[in-house]
Amino acid sequence: xxxxxxxxxxxxxxxxxLVVGFAMSPSLALSAAQTYPLRDVxxxxxxxxxxxxxxxxVTLYCGKVDIGTGARAAYRQIVAEELDVDVGRIAMIExxxxxxxxxxxxxxxxxIVQGGMQIRQAAATARQTLAAMAAKTLNAxxxxxxxxxxxxxxxxxxxxxxxxxxxxKRLEVKLDRAAKxxxxxxxxxxxQPVKRPDLPAKMTGRHTYVHDFRVPKMLHARVVxxxxxxxxxxxxDESSIANIPGARVVRIKDFxxxxxxxxxxxxxxxxxxxxxxxxxxxxxxxxxxxxxMRATEIARDESLVKNGDSEAAxxxxxxxxxxxxxxxxxxxxxSMGPSCAVADYxxxxxxxxxxxxxxxxxxxxxxxxxxxxxxxxxVVYMDGSGSYGTNxxxxxxxxxxxxxxxxxxxxxxxxxxxxxxxxxxxxxxQLLDLSAALDAQGNIAAWETAAYLPENTPNLRSRPMxxxxxxxxxxxxxxxxxxxxxxxxxxxELPNMTATVHWLKTTPLRPSNLRAPGKPGNTFAVESFIDExxxxxxxxxxEFRLAHLKDALGTSLLKRVxxxxxxxxxxxxxxxxxxxxxxxxxISYLWYKxxxxxxxxxxxxxxxxxxxxxxxxxxxAAVECGQMINPDAVRNQxxxxxxxxxxxxxxxxxxxxxxxxTSVDWRSYPILTFPEAxxxxxxxxxxxxxxxLGAGEAASAPVPAAIANAVFDATGVRIRRVPLTPARxxxxxxxxxxxxxxxxxxxx
Amino acid sequence: MPSVTLxxxxxxxxLDVDDPQMPLLYALRDQMELHGPKFGCxxxxxxxxxxxxxxxxxxxxxxxxxxLAGKDIQxxxxxxxxGAPHKVQAAFIEEQAAQCGYCTNGMIxxxxxxxxxxxxxxxxxxxxxxxxxxxxxxxxxxxLRAVMRAANA
Numbered sequence: 001x002x003x004x005x006x007x008x009x010x011x012x013x014x015x016x017x018l019v020v021g022f023a024m025s026p027s028l029a030l031s032a033a034q035t036y037p038l039r040d041v042x043x044x045x046x047x048x049x050x051x052x053x054x055x056x057x058v059t060l061y062c063g064k065v066d067i068g069t070g071a072r073a074a075y076r077q078i079v080a081e082e083l084d085v086d087v088g089r090i091a092m093i094e095x096x097x098x099x100x101x102x103x104x105x106x107x108x109x110x111x112i113v114q115g116g117m118q119i120r121q122a123a124a125t126a127r128q129t130l131a132a133m134a135a136k137t138l139n140a141x142x143x144x145x146x147x148x149x150x151x152x153x154x155x156x157x158x159x160x161x162x163x164x165x166x167x168x169k170r171l172e173v174k175l176d177r178a179a180k181x182x183x184x185x186x187x188x189x190x191x192q193p194v195k196r197p198d199l200p201a202k203m204t205g206r207h208t209y210v211h212d213f214r215v216p217k218m219l220h221a222r223v224v225x226x227x228x229x230x231x232x233x234x235x236x237d238e239s240s241i242a243n244i245p246g247a248r249v250v251r252i253k254d255f256x257x258x259x260x261x262x263x264x265x266x267x268x269x270x271x272x273x274x275x276x277x278x279x280x281x282x283x284x285x286x287x288x289x290x291x292x293m294r295a296t297e298i299a300r301d302e303s304l305v306k307n308g309d310s311e312a313a314x315x316x317x318x319x320x321x322x323x324x325x326x327x328x329x330x331x332x333x334x335s336m337g338p339s340c341a342v343a344d345y346x347x348x349x350x351x352x353x354x355x356x357x358x359x360x361x362x363x364x365x366x367x368x369x370x371x372x373x374x375x376x377x378x379v380v381y382m383d384g385s386g387s388y389g390t391n392x393x394x395x396x397x398x399x400x401x402x403x404x405x406x407x408x409x410x411x412x413x414x415x416x417x418x419x420x421x422x423x424x425x426x427x428x429x430q431l432l433d434l435s436a437a438l439d440a441q442g443n444i445a446a447w448e449t450a451a452y453l454p455e456n457t458p459n460l461r462s463r464p465m466x467x468x469x470x471x472x473x474x475x476x477x478x479x480x481x482x483x484x485x486x487x488x489x490x491x492x493e494l495p496n497m498t499a500t501v502h503w504l505k506t507t508p509l510r511p512s513n514l515r516a517p518g519k520p521g522n523t524f525a526v527e528s529f530i531d532e533x534x535x536x537x538x539x540x541x542x543e544f545r546l547a548h549l550k551d552a553l554g555t556s557l558l559k560r561v562x563x564x565x566x567x568x569x570x571x572x573x574x575x576x577x578x579x580x581x582x583x584x585x586x587i588s589y590l591w592y593k594x595x596x597x598x599x600x601x602x603x604x605x606x607x608x609x610x611x612x613x614x615x616x617x618x619x620x621a622a623v624e625c626g627q628m629i630n631p632d633a634v635r636n637q638x639x640x641x642x643x644x645x646x647x648x649x650x651x652x653x654x655x656x657x658x659x660x661x662t663s664v665d666w667r668s669y670p671i672l673t674f675p676e677a678x679x680x681x682x683x684x685x686x687x688x689x690x691x692x693l694g695a696g697e698a699a700s701a702p703v704p705a706a707i708a709n710a711v712f713d714a715t716g717v718r719i720r721r722v723p724l725t726p727a728r729x730x731x732x733x734x735x736x737x738x739x740x741x742x743x744x745x746x747x748x
Numbered sequence: 749m750p751s752v753t754l755x756x757x758x759x760x761x762x763l764d765v766d767d768p769q770m771p772l773l774y775a776l777r778d779q780m781e782l783h784g785p786k787f788g789c790x791x792x793x794x795x796x797x798x799x800x801x802x803x804x805x806x807x808x809x810x811x812x813x814x815x816l817a818g819k820d821i822q823x824x825x826x827x828x829x830x831g832a833p834h835k836v837q838a839a840f841i842e843e844q845a846a847q848c849g850y851c852t853n854g855m856i857x858x859x860x861x862x863x864x865x866x867x868x869x870x871x872x873x874x875x876x877x878x879x880x881x882x883x884x885x886x887x888x889x890x891x892l893r894a895v896m897r898a899a900n901a
Contacts, residue, residue, distance in 0.1 A: 068848025068885055195844060202849035203837045203856065205784025205824035211850075212783035220778075245766045264774040265766060267790075336788050336796055336851040336884045386848035386885045417789040632844055636890065640847050643886030666793040666882060674878040677888035 034349055035375040036098040040170075043101040046129070047170045049122040050079070056150045056163035058083065058090045063103025064115035065095040066198075067357055068386040069696065070633035071111045073196045077629050078116055081182055081189040082123035083130075084147035085162070092197075095359040095381025105358030107389060107513060108482070112629055112692050118175075125179040126171055133165045184627065184688035191688045193632035198383070210355045210382035211340045211414060218342065218410040220263040221403045222270035223467070224256040225423060228659035229509075230469075231280030240274040249273065250406045255470035257403050259411065267416070281659035283508045290327050293431050296504040299455045305489050308496035313446030319437035322536060324529055327721040328430040328521030328704075329653035330509055332669060337385030338415035339392030339424070343400035345408075349376040354397045355384020362394050365462040366401060369475045388644070389482075390463065390512035392424040398465035418664035423466060426654055427514030428454045428481055428507040432488065432525035442537030444548060446496040449526070451488045453518065454481050454511055455503035463512055481511040483593075484518025487701060490526050491591040491598075492548035509656065516697035519592065520645055520704050524722060527588035527705030531572070532718060540569035541709065545589055557600040557622040557685065558589055564620045564681055565602045572709075573716040582607045586709025592698035597624040599698060601642075603678075603706035607714045612730025614711055616646045616678045619703075625686035626693035637696030639680055645703035647672035651723050752813055756780060757826030768814035773797045775813045776823060784824025784853050788882075795854030795881035799823050805861035824853045827860055836860045836898040845894035847885030854881040859895045868899055 041048050041061070051059045060079050066072035072092060080087040093099050095106075103115045127147075134152035135142040137160045144155045150162040161167075184190075201207035232254045241247045246261040247269035258269040284292035314321060342353040350372065356362045359379040367374035379397075387393055396413050404411040415423075431452040439445040457478025468475045489499035534544035542562050549555050561567075565585065574584050587602045604618040619642055628634045651670045655663040663669040686693070704722055712718050717732040753762045754775060763779050771790075776782045776799070785808050788796030792810040799808045800822040828834035833841065836859045846852050855878060862869060862877050869877070874895045883891065 068846075068850075070844070070847070195841070196846075199841050199844065199846055199849065200830035200833070202846060203824075203840045203852060204827070204829050204833055205782065205853065206830060207849070208783070209786075209850065211786065212777075214781075262766065262774075263778040264770045267774075268767065334884055336794060336848070336882065337786060338788075383848070385850035388884075414787065417791060417793075636844060636847060636887070639889060640886035643888055644884065645886075647886070665791055666789060671882055671884060672886075672888070674875045674881065674883075674888055674892065677875070677892065680889050 036378045038098045041099065041101045043103065043118070044174050046122050046125050046173050046175055048101040049119055050126050052162050052166050054163060054167040056089065056161055056167060058085050060090055060092045060119065061100040062092055062094045062115070062119065063101045063360065064106045064111045065357060065359070065381045067106060067355065067384060069111065070196050070630065070636055072198060073194050074112055074629035074633055075116060075119055076197070077189045077192065077194055078120045079123045081187060082120060082127050083150065085150040087189055087194060089150070097359050097363045098378045102360040105361055107357050108694065108697065110694060113694055116629065116692065120181050121175055121177065121179065124181040125173055125176040128176065128179045129171050129173045130162055130165055134160050137165065187688050190629050191627070191631065194630055196633070208382065209337070210342070210353055210384050211337055213342055213353050213382055214412070215342060215344065215410045218412050219259045219261060219407060220266040221250070221257050221259045221400070221411050221413045222266045222416065223399050223413065223419065224258065224270050224273055224275055225419065226277040226280055228277060228280030229283065231277035234276040234278040237274040241269040241272050244269045244272065250403050252402060252406065252471040254472070255402060255467055257399065259403060259407055283656055283658050283660070285657050286329065286653065286655045289330070289429050289508060290431050292508065293429065293452045293504060296506060299503045299505045302485070302501045302503060304485060304499040304501060306498050307494065310446040310448050310496040310498040313496035314435060314437045314448065316437065316445065318440050319445055320536065321435065321437050322533060323433070323435045324532060324720060326432045326434065326525035326528060328524060329722060330429045331427040331514060331648055331652045332421055332654055333388050333391035333424050333514055334652070334669060334671060335385040335387055335391050335420060335424070338417055338420040339396040340384065340412070340414040341393070341397040341400040342410060342412045343397065343404040344410040345401055345404040350378070350401065352379045352397050352401060353382050354379055354393060355382055355387065356393045356397060357387060357390065361462065362397060366398065369465070369468055369473055370401070388515040389427070389517070390425055392420055394463065395423070395466045398467040402467050402471060421664040421669055422661040425463060425512030426509045427517065428484065428509070428511040430484070430518060430521040432522065434525060434529045436529065436533055438533060438537050442539055444494050444533060447490060447494050447498070449489045449499035451485065451499070451501045451522065452504055453484045453501055454479060454507035455505065456480055456482070464510070479507065479511050482513035482517035486519045486522065486593045487526065487590055488522040490530060491554070491589060491594065492545070493550045494548065509654065509661070515641070515644065516700045519701040520648065521722070523588065523590050523701045524704035524708065527590065527702065528708045528718070528720065531586070531705070531709040531712065535572055538571065541572055541587055542567055543569055545587070549589070551591070551598065553624060554589060554591060554598045554600070557598055557624065558587070560622040560683055561587065561600040561602045561620050567602070572713045574713045577714050580609055582609060582714040584710045584712070584714025586706045586711070586713055588702040588705040588709065590702055592701060597693045597698040599623045599702055601702040601706045603703070603710045605707060605710040605714055607711060607729065609733065612726040612728070612733060614650055614707070614724050614729055615676060616650070616707060618679045618681070619646070620681045621699065622683040622685060623699055624693065625684045625695065626690040627688050628684065628686055629692065631684065634684060634695040635682065638682055638684065638699040641696045641700040642680060642703055643672060643677065645700040646678060646707065649704040649707050649722055649724060651725065653723050752817065754813070754816055754821060755819065756782065756821045757823060765813055768812060770813045771809045772799065772811040772813050772816060772821070773808040776808060782823045782825055786850055786853055788851065793882070794851065795858065796851045798854040798857040798881070800857055800861050803861065803864060805858045824856060827856065834860060835901045836863065836895065839894040839898035839901065840891070843890050843894040843897060845887060845890035847887050851881065851883050855883070855891050855895070859898065863899055871896055874899070
């Protein structure tokens with residue numbers, strides 16, 4: 001089948017406003033009895049990624065999605081560079097399973113590293129093919145051809161355009177691993193801060209987010225969920241919504257929803273519907289979660305590293321031994337826009353509009369769990385609110401599908417705030433026991449990590465969906481948390497080092513990948529403990545780190561941060577820290593996953609003695625980035641990850657009791673506000689000649705320890721449990737427990 | 749069915765309303781197809797739904813539709829367009845002051861209302877005025893820079 005040409009300037013009338021049609025073609029999407037894909041999407045074919053229209057415009061079909069990262073600009077830059085086509089002539093369709101190749105889910109800052117490099121290879125292959133065609137047409141040697149703006153020119157001045165060569169037709173070539181991408185020294189478009197194509201529409205209210213998407217005959221729906229997780233319906237009184245125009249109940253076993261023609265009527269019907277629930281809960285409560293983790297059945301132990309003999313070194317006569325435990329709470333993705341999806345379930349096919357970070361995976365899972373042929377399912381990606389991992393986007397799609405199937409109409413579901421905070425899959429709690437020994441010279445002689453982390457259920461293909469759980473629809477059971485064991489030991493070359501993960505069979509709240517899964521929590525523990533050892537050795541924390549670090553780039557990054565901070569060696573805590581408002585500084589260092597980015601970070605804080613309030617005033621970072629396709633987009637991601645993790649460290653903990661989550665709004669689950677935003681001074685280190693590294697999430701990992709170290713410097717009090725809330729810090733300052741709990745808003 | 753007339757972005761429109769307590773946000777998004785204001789919390793805690801009513805930035809998720817007769821309501825769409833953006837919108841684009849952009853409506857509308865009254869605020873004043881607008885992507889520093897750029901434009 002021929003490719004479907006999406007004109008770059010094609011404007012679609014949608015939602016009463018003119019919007020650029022990135023990802024929609026309602027006429028296509030709504031055609032009945034269609035099987036998918038609609039074009040060749042085999043990832044080994046160049047045509048799956050790229051189409052050149054008769055007018056020479058290029059369309060990039062991208063399996064990765066831009067969920068607010070700015071990668072949309074970068075993918076175009078990659079194609080523009082390789083093809084020598086103006087970046088403004090490249091349209092892009094993302095994550096539509098009927099049109100785009102499956103490049104795997106978008107996450108872990110791998111969009112450019114994996115997806116982008118695949119696209120670069122596709123574009124380089126296309127370029128090679130087009131050059132050969134042009135050489136034939138112009139009767140010239142491919143090496144003698146130059147390309148500008150999609151027009152190939154021979155030495156004698158004769159030209160032929162891409163449009164002439166292949167416009168509207170397929171290239172019919174496979175991705176060639178040997179096709180040589182451009183020499184980085186010749187880059188004109190890559191490594192430039194090209195502006196994002198979506199912002200003018202987004203900043204003026206013209207962009208269609210999935211939340212804004214409407215289809216004809218669509219109903220609005222809200223899901224009614226119990227407070228106690230996993231509860232069953234005891235009774236349901238449909239007459240309680242009888243006075244709300246058009247509102248009716250959809251119930252499938254314990255899955256309860258309301259639909260209405262108008263959104264507000266669905267909202268108030270969900271509130272008014274009287275449902276009595278029974279059972280459910282059985283949670284340890286956030287106050288006892290770390291005790292519960294120690295009591296949780298261990299599925300297996302995994303050794304992450306074993307250098308030398310840490311056990312013997314810890315027992316050595318001359319050793320000074322230290323031990324500490326660190327606690328990282330369950331956290332929410334806490335997206336600003338509650339998750340939303342539109343689904344149209346028909347007897348002969350299913351279309352879902354979703355901001356899922358993995359549309360192809362969602363498509364397979366929906367088909368499998370609903371028992372329908374995958375060829376009849378299309379998932380169309382649309383921008384959502386930033387999700388930072390798997391938030392409620394996939395769940396809400398399943399909600400919409402079940403309701404649409406029940407009412408035989410297209411259905412839009414948007415979660416309410418308490419749904420998102422209460423039911424998005426959570427970044428799981430982490431517990432790390434650390435031991436170390438210092439030798440007579442005050443160097444680290446031994447290190448041991450014992451980490452308690454929830455396991456990834458072996459061979460689990462998807463996270464269980466809330467709607468299917470409630471509706472009793474069979475699906476694979478288990479949990480999926482991503483690679484949460486990363487950076488559970490120091491990024492220094494220590495002589496005797498052991499790190500073990502006790503993989504826990506279960507975790508209280510349904511888990512998923514949340515921004516830099518596990519790494520901020522693990523690094524909080526590891527780099528806080530490094531500071532504790534430096535203090536015990538009576539050494540400056542920077543000098544102590546440099547003494548244990550052999551990596552040349554890492555060393556230079558730490559020194560760069562120290563220089564910017566005008567770091568003068570002195571003992572910590574800060575003897576001139578002040579009284580009512582105490583000031584301190586802290587640093588941390590890591591090599592992300594021990595294979596990606598190296599980075600150093602310094603943080604300055606103030607702590608109010610009377611209130612315990614911590615404020616991060618300044619963040620200085622030096623981050624290894626490799627090749628940056630779009631340096632401004634990289635900077636935006638690094639900034640965002642840092643600020644978000646300041647928020648996670650100071651404020652964020654999912655609070656739950658024995659029944660369910662009680663921190664279900666922004667008051668009980670606060671995030672960083674504008675008055676608290678720190679000054680950022682960020683050095684991005686990399687060259688176009690390097691390979692790209694994940695841009696964003698790595699920068700989140702060093703933040704929590706740098707804050708805790710700075711708070712210790714300011715106060716002399718070591719806080720080993722996140723978040724560093726005012727109450728917790730105040731209690732610690734007053735000599736009490738530093739691990740007191742936080743209250744939720746909703747309770748029984 | 750009761751009807752209310754809203755004056756939005758300079759145009760009066762009569763709407764039939766099932767519930768006089770319906771928040772303005774639903775009239776704008778669901779009935780008038782204006783998607784600039786976003787649903788964020790429905791609790792007045794995040795600011796994503798902000799619109800300007802008679803020059804004041806208000807939370808449309810907390811404003812009943814029945815109390816707005818005779819008032820001038822402005823949404824993000826009415827503030828400016830891609831071709832002719834308001835200076836605050838232009839500054840946000842220039843500074844690339846967004847990641848997902850979902851909450852940005854709130855910052856732009858709040859800043860536009862501020863600058864209309866106080867054209868040259870200090871950064872400290874801007875931070876205070878934006879204290880009730882939440883951003884999850886961590887774009888705060890760029891947003892502050894964008895508002896200061898607009899203030900100095």
